[in-house]
Amino acid sequence: MRNLNSLAVFLLLCCLLCPLSLNAEKWTAENLPMVYLQDARRHVCNPDGVLDEATVSSTDSLLTALEKDKGVQTVVVVVKQIEGGDPYEFGMALTRKYGVGSAKQNSGLIVVLATEDRAYQILTGTGLEGTLPDAICSRIERRVMVPRLKRGEWGPAISETMKAIDGYVRGDESLTAEADDEEDVPLALAICIAMIFLGFWGFIFVALSAQQKCPKCKQAHLRVVKRQRVKIANRSGWCICETLRCPRCGHEKVVYKEEENNNFGGAAMGPVVLGGRRSSGSSFGGSFGGSFGGGMFGGGGAGGRF
Amino acid sequence: MSKGTISLIVIGVVVLLLVGGALTSYNGLVQKDEAAATAWSNVQSQYQRRADLIPNLVNTVKGYAKHESTTLESVVAARAKATQLTVNADELTPEKMKQLQAAQGELSQALGRLLMITENYPELKANENFRDLQAQLEGTENRINESRRQYNEVVKAYNIGIRSFPANIVAGLFGFEKRTPFEAEAGAEKAPSVEF
Numbered sequence: 001m002r003n004l005n006s007l008a009v010f011l012l013l014c015c016l017l018c019p020l021s022l023n024a025e026k027w028t029a030e031n032l033p034m035v036y037l038q039d040a041r042r043h044v045c046n047p048d049g050v051l052d053e054a055t056v057s058s059t060d061s062l063l064t065a066l067e068k069d070k071g072v073q074t075v076v077v078v079v080k081q082i083e084g085g086d087p088y089e090f091g092m093a094l095t096r097k098y099g100v101g102s103a104k105q106n107s108g109l110i111v112v113l114a115t116e117d118r119a120y121q122i123l124t125g126t127g128l129e130g131t132l133p134d135a136i137c138s139r140i141e142r143r144v145m146v147p148r149l150k151r152g153e154w155g156p157a158i159s160e161t162m163k164a165i166d167g168y169v170r171g172d173e174s175l176t177a178e179a180d181d182e183e184d185v186p187l188a189l190a191i192c193i194a195m196i197f198l199g200f201w202g203f204i205f206v207a208l209s210a211q212q213k214c215p216k217c218k219q220a221h222l223r224v225v226k227r228q229r230v231k232i233a234n235r236s237g238w239c240i241c242e243t244l245r246c247p248r249c250g251h252e253k254v255v256y257k258e259e260e261n262n263n264f265g266g267a268a269m270g271p272v273v274l275g276g277r278r279s280s281g282s283s284f285g286g287s288f289g290g291s292f293g294g295g296m297f298g299g300g301g302a303g304g305r306f
Numbered sequence: 307m308s309k310g311t312i313s314l315i316v317i318g319v320v321v322l323l324l325v326g327g328a329l330t331s332y333n334g335l336v337q338k339d340e341a342a343a344t345a346w347s348n349v350q351s352q353y354q355r356r357a358d359l360i361p362n363l364v365n366t367v368k369g370y371a372k373h374e375s376t377t378l379e380s381v382v383a384a385r386a387k388a389t390q391l392t393v394n395a396d397e398l399t400p401e402k403m404k405q406l407q408a409a410q411g412e413l414s415q416a417l418g419r420l421l422m423i424t425e426n427y428p429e430l431k432a433n434e435n436f437r438d439l440q441a442q443l444e445g446t447e448n449r450i451n452e453s454r455r456q457y458n459e460v461v462k463a464y465n466i467g468i469r470s471f472p473a474n475i476v477a478g479l480f481g482f483e484k485r486t487p488f489e490a491e492a493g494a495e496k497a498p499s500v501e502f
Contacts, residue, residue: 088448138441139434298348299448302441 029093040290055155087121101295108295121303138302214246331473370430
């Protein structure tokens with residue numbers, strides 16, 4: 001009898017748990033894919049596909065322009081469900097994990113919408129609280145966002161809300177675009193770049209001096225007097241044939257080198273080394289991954305349920 | 307080199323290391339101490355922000371809900387009590403902290419009751435001014451929580467700092483004292499009960 005009872009309890013538990021596991025993922029700050037880090041032009045995290053492509057791309061371009069012009073770094077998260085169901089806590093966890101916004105202006109902005117939790121939140125960085133006070137955020141939500149959310153128009157709700165926010169931010173003269181000065185590059189990254197750079201040149205210098213010291217008089221460096229592109233037997237590609245001559249004793253030496261595959265030489269090195277798509281480095285250009293500046297959030301903004 | 311000279315050099319090096327270590331841990335403690343004081347003043351200013359919002363809120367509610375005078379009065383009284391109690395970061399003893407938390411907690415509860423009764427007044431709830439105030443109040447509550455969380459974090463770092471070796475010796479010498487963090491609000495640890 002007892003066995004039967006426990007079996008019944010077990011079955012009941014299974015029944016209760018199964019629908020939960022079939023549901024969409026409950027996102028947390030930890031498991032949410034942050035698309036901005038892969039591509040600085042993407043601000044909208046849409047892992048559940050709640051928004052259509054057109055809304056995502058138009059909002060992305062709006063927010064990229066806003067970041068360029070006003071230095072306001074925005075992350076929009078639209079999901080079905082979040083862990084705990086509280087978009088405020090979720091947004092604050094995101095800010096703690098990523099530090100959205102520059103550390104200088106603290107002008108980060110996060111908009112969260114969880115459609116199945118039926119909850120939304122706008123979070124402003126401490127430097128944006130003057131531009132977008134809580135009351136203004138709340139008004140945007142009441143007048144622009146919530147009426148559309150109630151009709152289930154997720155795309156228009158987000159795009160119109162972001163346009164309204166864009167209007168307020170652009171109206172604030174005190175916000176300025178971030179100057180791309182050296183201070184913005186994190187120190188560790190700067191040191192890494194410097195070391196790679198120095199190491200690169202050091203290596204070349206050592207390699208050159210080791211190779212080109214005159215083997216006969218050992219007093220002067222050999223100089224390249226002739227360089228030819230030749231084809232040698234047994235080698236598939238082209239070779240470079242260099243004739244080196246010692247300016248002091250006149251000793252001559254011929255060297256064959258394999259031609260490098262890329263024609264850009266050293267110039268191509270920088271972007272190749274730095275610009276890995278998955279690197280967490282600073283944003284060097286449009287198509288590279290973005291980085292967050294470590295902006296502070298003090299809990300400003302407004303949110304609610306619909 | 308004689309044995310004396312060698313031992314002198316060794317002693318010199320040891321003294322240098324000790325002084326250097328003491329200096330760095332002293333500077334580290336000063337930094338942590340300053341961070342805690344800043345975080346505390348942030349907490350205070352957020353409490354002040356909430357207190358500044360209340361007169362406006364009370365007046366707005368009064369216009370629509372004249373019969374709720376007891377609730378309104380309790381908010382005003384709790385605000386007066388809470389604003390009287392401002393504590394400097396350096397004189398923040400556990401007792402003072404308890405008093406302050408009690409006063410601010412009372413204000414939170416009174417405000418909660420006030421917002422609850424506003425549910426009964428649809429006209430008030432439709433008032434734009436009131437809804438703005440409500441948003442500001444919610445934002446301020448969030449800011450208070452966030453500033454308290456940050457304060458607790460830096461206080462924890464500071465308290466660990468003054469107790470770990472060798473900084474604890476320096477802390478004892480220069481009178482760095484343990485700082486008091488916020489306790490979890492009474493009742494917060496209990497899960498909310500649902501009554502039918």
